[in-house]
Structures are given as structure tokens and as C-alpha cells.
Amino acid sequence: MSISVGIVLLLSIIAFIATDASYSTIENVxxxxxxxxxxxxxxxxxxxxxxxxxxxxxxxxKKKFGDQNQQPEHSLWAWTxxxxxxxxxxxxxxxxxxEPVFMQQNPPYASNLSADMLGLEFxxxxxxxxxxxxxxxxxxxxxxxxxxxxxxxxxxxTIESLIPNKLAMRSIDVIAIVTTIxxxxxxxxxxxxxxxxxxxxxxEGQFGIMTTIALAIIVSLVAGxxxxxxxxxxxxxxxxxxxxxxxALLLFVFAAxxxxxIIHSFISVTIQYLIDFVxxxxxxxxxxxxxxFLSDWTFYYWAFWIAWAPFTGIFIARISRGRSxxxxxxxVLIIPTLGTFFWFSVFGTSAFQMIDSWGSYNNEFGNVFSxxxxxxxxxxxxxxxxxxxxxxxxxxxxxxxxSAVFVLSMFTDGGRPEPSKxxxxxxxxxxxxxxxxxxxxxxxxxEVDVLQAIQKLxxxxxxxxxxxxxxxxxxxxxxxxxx
Numbered sequence: 001m002s003i004s005v006g007i008v009l010l011l012s013i014i015a016f017i018a019t020d021a022s023y024s025t026i027e028n029v030x031x032x033x034x035x036x037x038x039x040x041x042x043x044x045x046x047x048x049x050x051x052x053x054x055x056x057x058x059x060x061x062k063k064k065f066g067d068q069n070q071q072p073e074h075s076l077w078a079w080t081x082x083x084x085x086x087x088x089x090x091x092x093x094x095x096x097x098x099e100p101v102f103m104q105q106n107p108p109y110a111s112n113l114s115a116d117m118l119g120l121e122f123x124x125x126x127x128x129x130x131x132x133x134x135x136x137x138x139x140x141x142x143x144x145x146x147x148x149x150x151x152x153x154x155x156x157x158t159i160e161s162l163i164p165n166k167l168a169m170r171s172i173d174v175i176a177i178v179t180t181i182x183x184x185x186x187x188x189x190x191x192x193x194x195x196x197x198x199x200x201x202x203x204e205g206q207f208g209i210m211t212t213i214a215l216a217i218i219v220s221l222v223a224g225x226x227x228x229x230x231x232x233x234x235x236x237x238x239x240x241x242x243x244x245x246x247x248a249l250l251l252f253v254f255a256a257x258x259x260x261x262i263i264h265s266f267i268s269v270t271i272q273y274l275i276d277f278v279x280x281x282x283x284x285x286x287x288x289x290x291x292x293f294l295s296d297w298t299f300y301y302w303a304f305w306i307a308w309a310p311f312t313g314i315f316i317a318r319i320s321r322g323r324s325x326x327x328x329x330x331x332v333l334i335i336p337t338l339g340t341f342f343w344f345s346v347f348g349t350s351a352f353q354m355i356d357s358w359g360s361y362n363n364e365f366g367n368v369f370s371x372x373x374x375x376x377x378x379x380x381x382x383x384x385x386x387x388x389x390x391x392x393x394x395x396x397x398x399x400x401x402x403s404a405v406f407v408l409s410m411f412t413d414g415g416r417p418e419p420s421k422x423x424x425x426x427x428x429x430x431x432x433x434x435x436x437x438x439x440x441x442x443x444x445x446x447e448v449d450v451l452q453a454i455q456k457l458x459x460x461x462x463x464x465x466x467x468x469x470x471x472x473x474x475x476x477x478x479x480x481x482x483x
Contacts, residue, residue, distance in 0.1 A: 003170070007178055019441070023453050030456035031295075033463050038291075038299035039283070044466055045302055046281040048133035051473060052140065052329045060480060061326030065147040065317070072322040076331075078236050082319055084336045085239040085399035087135055087312045088127075090191050092343055093393055098371040099123050100348030105361065108289035108297075113272065116352045120269045123344050125280050126298060128273065128337050131305040134469075136332040138313020141472045143320050143328065152415020153318065153407075155310055158472045161479065172468065176310040177411055179461040181434065183308055184404050186454040188435045191397040192216045197369040198390050202383070209439065216435050219394060223401035224428030227409070228421055231319065235402050242395040249388055250346060256379050257350040266345035270338075300459065306466050307458040311407040318410070318417060351375055405431065 014022055055061060064070060072079070104119030111118050141158045151157035155176040156169035163169065192215040199207050226234035254262060273280075279287040283294065320328045354375070355361045365371040376385040408427045409419035438454065 003174055007174065026453050026456050026460065030459040033303065033459055034295045034299040035291075037463055037466070038294055038302075041299055041302040041306070041466060042281060042283060042294075044306075044469065045130035045133065046278070048137050048469070049129050049277075049281070049333070052133050052136050052333060055140070056326045056329040056333075061329070062324055063148075064322060064324045065143040065328065066321050070322040072320075072327075074236065074319055078240060079319055079323075080331070080335050081239040081243040082231075082236055082399075082403070083135075083312075083316045083332060084339065085242050085396060086315050086403040087132065087308075087336065088340065090187070090194075090393050090396040090400070092127075092340060093372055093389060093396070094194060094368055095123075095127075096343065096347040096372050097351045097365045097375045098368045099126075100344055101351050101355070101361075101365045101371075104348075104352060108293055109287060111286070116265070116349070117269055117272065119352070120265060120344060120348050121273050121276065122280075123348065124269060124273045124341050125277075126301045127340050127344070129277070129333055130281065130302065132333050132337055134302075134305045134309040135313045135316060136329055137469055137473065138309045139316035139320065139328060139332060140325065141476045142314045143317035144476065146317060146417060147321055153314065153410040153417055154415045155314070155411075155468070157415065159468070159475045162471065162475050173411060175461065175464050177408060179307050179458065179465065180311040180404055180408060181431070182454055182457055182461065183311070184401055184431050185434050185438050186458065187400055188216050188219055188397060188431070189438050189454070191393055192219065192439075194369045195390055195393050198373050198386070198393070201370045201373050202386050202390075212439055213436060215394070216439060217432065219397045219401060220428060220432035220435065222394075223398045223405060224425065224432075226398060226402035227405040227424045227428060230418070231406070235399065235406065238395065238402065239399050242392065242399055245388065245392055245395065249385065249392065250343060252381075252385070253350065253376075253379065254346045257346065258353060261353070262345050262349045265349045266342050269345065270341055273341075303459040303462040303466075304455070306469070307462040309469075310465065311404045314407050314410070315403045318407070347372075347375065354378060401428075401431065 074082070100119050100123045102119075103122045104115045107115060107118050108122050113121065138155075142153065142155070145151040145157040146153050149157075151160075154169075154173050156172045159172075160169055189212075192212045195215055196207050196212045199205060199211070222238075226238050228234065276287060279285065283289070283298075289298075316328075316332060323331075351365060364374055367374075372389055373386050376382055376389065379385055405424055405427045406419070409423035410416060412427075413419035413423045
């Protein structure tokens with residue numbers, strides 16, 4: 001823990017003292033990573049999907065995490081709620097309307113598909129199978145290490161047979177921890193900033209940095225309490241509640257919209273996505289949107305999913321005891337993917353119809369922070385819906401943070417699957433302090449987009465993790481008979 005915290009503190013001090021230089025360095029290195037490794041990310045994503053589907057459908061898929069006679073530790077409903085809350089959460093609210101409309105208004109490439117259909121298909125692509133395959137790969141190898149090989153819950157446990165050097169192993173764990181910390185800080189800061197923006201939009205107020213800080217404190221305290229209570233009495237309950245409220249919001253918007261058109265869009269675009277999955281994943285010929293578009297969107301998304309894969313995948317592994325590899329892999333790939341597709345079908349299709357009814361589009365949905373609030377204002381009970389959305393943003397932030405705190409605690413408490421509460425408290429406090437420091441730095445130096453810098457830093461730290469995924473896959477396949 002001390003090494004990881006020390007690195008975070010050192011980087012934070014450097015960023016505070018030399019903010020402009022730090023931002024410029026992060027910007028340049030992140031662009032370099034996307035330019036030189038962007039297509040590697042594409043090939044890696046496609047390979048992950050193919051590998052996981054192959055393992056799930058093979059005889060190996062019958063093997064379980066743990067004893068073959070053991071039943072799943074959590075019900076399918078609870079398991080799905082926890083993995084979705086940890087893996088996506090607030091992102092589906094941020095992008096629910098903004099991204100499908102952007103893709104509709106700015107088609108990635110020329111296509112015979114309608115602009116509406118292409119807009120949804122590309123959104124599906126960036127939130128679909130590939131994202132969950134990155135998570136699923138970590139879940140697969142970590143679940144095997146923990147439950148079938150009785151190894152500590154550390155990323156390094158997956159490759160120690162190939163690289164037994166202790167310093168190298170510790171470096172891998174430190175990279176995973178630091179990436180998780182920065183991912184959490186960015187998530188809390190970005191999410192609370194969005195909530196603040198939503199409150200300003202709805203109440204026509206002037207809520208500033210103090211409101212954002214108060215929201216960050218609330219999220220961290222509730223997440224810390226959830227992590228303190230553990231998976232069964234904390235994380236599971238909060239995740240299930242989030243999913244219930246999300247489902248209620250989704251059903252309300254669906255029922256108040258053109259249901260027949262939404263269902264048709266969902267089915268037709270999902271089928272088209274499956275048909276186009278290979279050429280889209282490899283950016284082949286007519287499905288190549290060009291390097292500029294890929295760098296701004298797909299490369300960025302893939303790097304971001306990879307950066308989040310260690311803690312999300314490890315958390316999925318932790319809650320998957322008793323499930324077969326087939327259940328876990330197909331569950332991770334299919335259930336949240338279809339749920340996400342239906343979500344974007346409801347919000348995206350309805351937004352397209354709104355734009356058609358207006359006769360012109362003046363970027364009403366262009367702001368990622370306010371687009372969903374603008375959208376919901378056109379529905380009955382708009383005020384209730386918008387405040388429900390704010391409540392959900394808080395809830396999803398909590399479930400992302402509490403699961404990550406739990407994983408960080410496992411990392412630093414000897415790899416124990418049930419870490420001590422002392423570690424959970426320490427990590428909750430450290431995350432809160434780091435988030436407050438980031439928010440204050442952004443307020444002190446408004447000329448620098450600190451939140452964007454942190455997000456781009458995740459792109460940089462995702463590169464060693466992407467290379468590590470190749471090694472993890474090799475070691476897993478090499479030792480596959482040990483399952």
C-alpha cells in the first residue's frame with residue numbers, strides 16, 4: 001500500500017507544482033499511445049471476445065470456479081446487478097442521449113444504413129461485447145487463480161509461474177493499484193461535477209465547487225460504509241437498489257415513447273451489430289471511420305475499458321465463486337450487453353424522434369453533462385425523472401467506488417478475498433482526500449482541465465495493462481489443464 005500511495009502522492013505533488021507542464025506531458029503521451037497502439041487495442045479487443053466465446057463454448061466451459069459441486073455464491077439477479085453496477089454505472093446516464101445523437105449527426109463512415117441505425121450501431125459497438133470482454137478476461141484468469149489455484153487475489157498471481165521475479169510482480173500490482181486509484185478519482189470528480197451541473201440546470205442555480213465537494217464527501221462516505229459492510233450486507237444491496245431504480249426509469253421512458261419503433265430499433269440494430277462485428281472491430285475497408293475518429297472515440301474507449309478492467313474484472317471474479325466458466329463468461333458478455341443495447345435503443349431512438357419533430361437540431365443534446373436532463377424535460381413528471389437521474393448518478397458512483405475500495409483492500413491485505421475492515425477504511429479515506437485535492441486543484445487552476453488530464457492519464461496506464469493481458473492469456477491457456 002505504501003508504495004502505491006507514495007506514487008500517487010508524488011504524481012499529485014508534481015501536478016500541483018508544475019501543472020501546465022504535467023498536463024502537456026500527459027496530453028502528448030496519451031496521443032502517442034493512441035496513435036501507435038490504437039490498432040493494437042482494436043485487435044486485442046476482438047481477440048478477447050473470440051477467446052472468451054471459444055472457452056465458454058468449449059468443454060472447458062463446464063469447469064467451475066471452486067469445487068465442482070459448489071453452488072453459485074450469489075443469485076443470478078444479485079450477481080448481474082453487482083457486475084453491471086461496477087462495470088458501467090454512471091456512464092450509461094452520461095452518454096444515454098449524447099452519444100447516439102452525436103453518432104447520428106456525425107456518421108463514423110458512409111453506410112447504406114440510415115443515420116439513426118448507424119448512430120445506434122456504433123454506440124452499441126463502443127459499449128458492447130468488447131468492453132465486457134476486457135472485464136471478462138480479467139475475471140476469468142483472476143477467478144481461476146483465486147478459486148482453482150488458491151492464490152492471493154493479486155494481478156501478479158496470474159503470471160507468477162512465467163515471471164517469478166518478486167520485483168516484477170510487485171510492479172505489476174502497483175500499476176494495477178495506481179490505475180484503479182486514478183480511475184476512482186476521475187469517476188468521483190467527473191460524476192459529482194455532472195451532478196452539480198444537473199442541479200444548476202434544473203434549479204437554475206449557481207452551485208459551485210463547495211457543492212461538488214459536498215457531493216464527493218457524500219459519495220465517499222456512503223461507499224466506505226458499503227465496503228465496510230462487505231459484499232452481502234453492503235455492495236450487493238446498494239447494487240440491487242440501483243438496478244431497480246434504473247429499470248424503473250428505463251421502463252417509464254420506454255412506456256412514454258414510441259415502443260414499437262424502439263423495439264424494432266433494438267432488434268434490427270442488434271442483428272446488424274452482430275453482422276458487422278468483425279469488420280467494425282478490425283476497422284476493415286468500408287467500416288473504417290479513419291484515424292481521427294478512431295483516436296477520439298474507439299481508441300479512447302478501449303483504453304478506458306482496459307484501465308478499468310483490473311478492478312472490475314477482479315470484482316466480478318470475487319463474486320463468481322460456484323459459477324462455471326461458461327456461466328460467468330456468457331453472463332458477462334451477453335446479459336449486460338443486451339441491457340445496455342436496450343437502454344441506448346430507448347433513449348437514442350426517442351431522441352432521434354424528438355429531433356425529427358423539431359425540424360432542426362441546434363446541438364441541444366451536445367453537452368454530456370446536461371443532455372439527459374434536457375431530454376427528460378420533454379416527458380411527463382420531468383422534475384421527478386430528472387431528480388431520479390441525479391439520485392442514480394450518486395448511486396452508481398457509490399457502487400463503482402465501494403467495489404473498487406473492496407478490490408484495493410484485497411490487493412493490499414495479502415490478497416485475501418475478505419480483506420480487513422481497516423484496509424477498507426484506509427482506502428475509502430485516501431480516495432476521498434485524493435478526490436478533494438483534485439477538485440480543489442481544478443478550482444485553483446481553472447485554465448487547465450484537470451479532470452480531462454486524469455482521464456488521459458488512464459489511457460497511458462492502460463498500455464502496460466493491455467500488454468499484460470496478452471501474457472495473462474498465454475499463461476492461462478498454457479496451464480488450462482490444471483483447471
